[in-house]
Amino acid sequence: MRLSGRLVAWCVALSVLLVGTVVASAMLGPVRIDPVTVSKAVLNLTGVVAYDVPSAHQTIVADVRLPRIALAAVVGFALAAAGTVMQGFFRNPLADPSIIGVSTGAAAGAVAAIAFPTVVPFSSVHVPAFIGAVGTAFLVYAIATEGGRTPVATLLLAGVAIQAFLGALISYMLVHSGENLREAVVWMMGHLHRSSWSDVTFALPVTILGVSVLCAYTREMNVLLLGEEDAHHLGVDVERTKLLLLAVASIVTAAGVAVAGVIGFVGLIVPHILRLIVGPDHRILLPTSALAGASFLVAADTIARLDSLAFPFGLEVGTPIVPVGIVTAVLGAPFFLYLLTKREVHEL
Secondary structure, three states: OOHHHHHHHHHHHHHHHHHHHHHHHHHOOOOOOOHHHHHHHHHHOOOOOOOOOOHHHHHHHHHHHHHHHHHHHHHHHHHHHHHHHHHHHHOOOOOOOOOOOHHHHHHHHHHHHHHOOOOOOOOOOHHHHHHHHHHHHHHHHHHHOEOOEOOHHHHHHHHHHHHHHHHHHHHHHHHOOHHHHHHHHHHHHOOOOOOOHHHHHHHHHHHHHHHHHHHHOHHHHHHHOOOHHHHHHOOOOHHHHHHHHHHHHHHHHHHHHHHHOOOOOHHHHHHHHHHHHHOOOHHHHHHHHHHHHHHHHHHHHHHHOOHHHOHHHOOOOOOOOOOHHHHHHHHHHHHHHHHHHOOOOOOO
């Protein structure tokens, strides 16, 4: 099958999976809603039709679950796409979107806004988190760049150093956060329980634009896998391409982390699994990983808000006590360990 045919086939299959996951997520929760009622509630949002749906069910679907599901899909899409780029950029399947400190930078900005609301002049956590994420990425790049070149190893080491510094700063702010400690900790665990359409509006344009740019550079990503010297001989402006890929992937990651907190393993596990299934060609791998990431995070968040997770601990029904970042770690870590034991993790 030709490349375009394979790409279309995989994207259609994963889009169907995403739709199915979204419908299942809209049905499940403390209040179970049948698929017909869910469909009617969604169609009522268009304003074209007006089905008779119980007001409680209409509110649950339209105002509570759909924004959360939409945000989960957008964030999963962003993190998986960025993770695919980072793994190709560093030629390492263990790389993820936070490898150069983007997530830690976002956490520093968010914790500062939560712990010291009178000092940080923003009404929303999104903006300082986004600024912290993007600022950290460009700081790491500036530190690692010398003489117009940015060695990947130096970039990685600079990221580790900056993450360590920001981690200490975050710990200091948490100690002095007072009554805001719980909110800051929950944010850092990754959360979607207070999602709104404004969150989706914040993240969606950046994600769509950023991933579209990354898809336009999939050929260059494939060539960079051969090594920087070979890529240069094949006509790729290596340093310019590296800067663009790093910048756009960091911005896409920042958009997702800013609205949902630090959610791990989506950008690590999903691209790795898709690479085993569809192959290493980024022209197919990038869009399929993004779609699979959206489905994965929607499914993980559905698990996170099921009351059955709270019952063993005697927690109240309906309490949004399990951040989705915990679920992704619980699902992702064992699977990745399984891949390691089967020696399915290889250098790119």
